[in-house]
Amino acid sequence: MIIDDVRTHPGYYNTPGNAYAIDPGQTYTSQVLSSHCRRISIHPSGHDCFFKLNGSSAEHFIKTDEREYITVPEGSTIQVKLVSSNSGTVYISEYEW
Numbered sequence: 462m463i464i465d466d467v468r469t470h471p472g473y474y475n476t477p478g479n480a481y482a483i484d485p486g487q488t489y490t491s492q493v494l495s496s497h498c499r500r501i502s503i504h505p506s507g508h509d510c511f512f513k514l515n516g517s518s519a520e521h522f523i524k525t526d527e528r529e530y531i532t533v534p535e536g537s538t539i540q541v542k543l544v545s546s547n548s549g550t551v552y553i554s555e556y557e558w
Contacts, residue, residue, distance in 0.1 A: 478555030486547040489540040500556040504528040507549030512541045
């Protein structure tokens with residue numbers, strides 16, 4: 462995973478792709494991203510969440526109502542789960558190059 466400086470890629474915010482609303486529980490729920498997607502934003506609402514990419518063992522934490530933008534490899538799958546509850550939604554937006 463690469464967290465990069467969006468100011469060097471101004472087109473990121475001008476080309477939105479698909480959007481997903483995932484209602485995970487305390488076990489991982491997977492979402493396959495579009496094959497051309499290279500950047501996403503993740504926004505948990507209701508509860509903190511963990512996410513990981515492509516079945517990695519490395520978990521990453523995002524606090525409730527925080528939004529993170531990350532660059533992902535083409536053809537990625539993202540897995541998300543909530544930290545302490547079964548009620549909450551994780552919003553994922555795709556951005557194209």
